[in-house]
Amino acid sequence: MLDIFLMGLLMAQYTYTGYDASAHVAEETKNASTAAPKGIVMSVVISIIGGWILLYSITAAIQDGSEAGLTTLNATATGLPPAQVFLDALNNPTMAKFLLFIVCGAQFFCGMASVTANSRMSYAFSRDDAIPGSKHWKKVNPRTGTPTNSIWLCIVLSSILTVPALFNETAYLAVTSVAVIGLYIAYVAPVLLRRLKGDKFKPGPWHLGRWSAVIGWIAVVWVIFICILFVLPPTLPITISTFNYSPIAVLAVLVLSIVLWYARGKKHFMQHLDKEQLATDEKKLLDEIDD
Structure with a gap:
């Protein structure tokens, strides 16, 4: 039963993702220095309440x-x-289909939120010349005011990644596992760096105060635990169809990132900005925090 419970954490952790979207759209948010972190925390609170109600209802x-x-x-x-x-619960196929329609709608809007956050990340990286083809992905549509090219880039790449999942359940599990592992590694990296920075780090106007260190280290330990958990094989014995391919996929992404960094990123990342401009931008940011 313990192994079933632990593997069941995958979907729970998969649900608790996406709250970083507040940070990715901060440039389009008023009072972002306070609104963005509040949005992150409140999204977690709402997910906990709404998620438990949903899970309890379905289980009951x-x-x-x-x-x-x-x-x-x-x-x-x-x-x-x-x-x-x-x-079984409704004994009414029409009503059951209606509930499934609501679920599909929720999944659609979840996908829209993911595309929004993902496209803003690729746009931000492109603006700093961090990814190949940056000159195309950093363009902003003058009519909509959004990075349309970056949006379509994310949609196409995500679609290609999920194609194998349409034909193989193992591939589907690998994709979802990679999504969880990749997201949480990205989430915990700045948290870990913040904790290692200690008192040298200057917090923003809205933060967790004295609870910051405790919550930060708990988050780091928890992410390490779930990442180890999610690379384990879901069933025994291990075969081609039951093997957990997520660690291979994560390793492939890591290797690709390192290769791209040394092959291109190191030469182009933010090279169009001189040190004086970077120092000025940093000073403006610190002044905004002080205000």
């Missing part, structure tokens, strides 16, 4: 919670146990 709607009943539910002909839960 399971008609047969015995081992045999859960085995049957998992082997449902619909291929989606939650869909079967709706069908």
Whole structure:
């Protein structure tokens, strides 16, 4: 049961992602120095409350919670146990389809939020000449005021990444695992650097105060734990179809990033900005924090 519980954390951790979007759209936010961090914290709070209500409701709607009943539910002909839960609880295919429509709508808007955050990241990196083809991805559409090219870049690359998942369940699990591992490594990196910086780090106008260090180190330890957990094989014995390919994918991304950095990024990243301009921008940022 413990291994099932631990593997079940994957979907929970997958749900608690995306709150960094507040930071990525900070340039388009009023009073970003306070609004962005508040948005991050409040998104976590709302996710906890809404997520628990949703999970409790679906769990309570399971008609047969015995081992045999859960085995049957998992082997449902619909291929989606939650869909079967709706069908069994409502005994009304039309209403069950309506609930699934709501779920699909939520997934769509979740995807929209992901594209928004992802495109802003690629736009920001392109603006600093950090990725190949930056001159194309950093263009802003004069009509919409958005980085349209960057948006389409993220959509196309994400679609290519998920194509194998349409034909293979193992590939789907690998993609979702990589998404969780990659996101949380990215999340915890600045937290770890902040903690290692100690008192030399100057906090912004809105922060966690005395709880910052405690929460920061808990976050670091937790991310290390879940990253180790999510690279383990989901079932035994290990075969080609049950092997967890996420560590290979994460390693591939890491190697690719290192190669691109030394091959191109190191030569071009922010090279169009001179030291005087960088110092001026840093001073402006610190002045905004003081204000």
